[in-house]
Amino acid sequence: MNYKDINDSQLISMIHEASEDAKDVLFEKYKYIIDIEMKKYSRMARTLGYDINDLYQDALVGFSDALVSYRDDRHAALPSFITLCVDRKLQVSIKKAVGKDQLLTKKRA
Numbered sequence: 174m175n176y177k178d179i180n181d182s183q184l185i186s187m188i189h190e191a192s193e194d195a196k197d198v199l200f201e202k203y204k205y206i207i208d209i210e211m212k213k214y215s216r217m218a219r220t221l222g223y224d225i226n227d228l229y230q231d232a233l234v235g236f237s238d239a240l241v242s243y244r245d246d247r248h249a250a251l252p253s254f255i256t257l258c259v260d261r262k263l264q265v266s267i268k269k270a271v272g273k274d275q276l277l278t279k280k281r282a
Contacts, residue, residue, distance in 0.1 A: 181251050188240050196240055199251075206255050207232045214263045223270040228263065235262030 179187075179195075181202075187195035210232055211225075218228045239258035243251060 182245050185240065185243055185245070185251070196237070199240055200236065203236075203252055203255055206252060206259060207236060210256065210259045210263055213260075214267055217267055218270065221267070221270045223267070228266060231262050231266040232259050235259035238262070 179198075181199065184192075184195040184199050188199070207229070211229060214228060215225055218225060235258045236255055239255040242258075243249075243254050247254075249257075
């Protein structure tokens with residue numbers, strides 16, 4: 174079966190049935206979103222000493238969460254929903270890093 178000929182809605186349905194191939198196809202199609210979001214947060218992460226690889230892993234988690242929780246009936250485009258989920262996941266990661274940084278600063282003082 175050629176998954177690339179299947180539309181996003183069908184691929185999402187297949188993901189809900191645990192299809193890793195469908196998830197891979199959507200990842201290839203929309204991985205540019207992770208790149209865009211990483212550019213937004215990478216400078217801040219470096220400033221905080223947060224490992225960029227950890228940040229990327231967090232972006233992947235946000236992406237995967239988006240694919241699992243996406244619903245067509247909410248009238249949101251899949252790329253927009255992925256962007257929202259990845260962005261929120263990275264925001265949370267950065268906030269945690271800021272909190273840890275502040276905690277370390279207080280302990281040193």
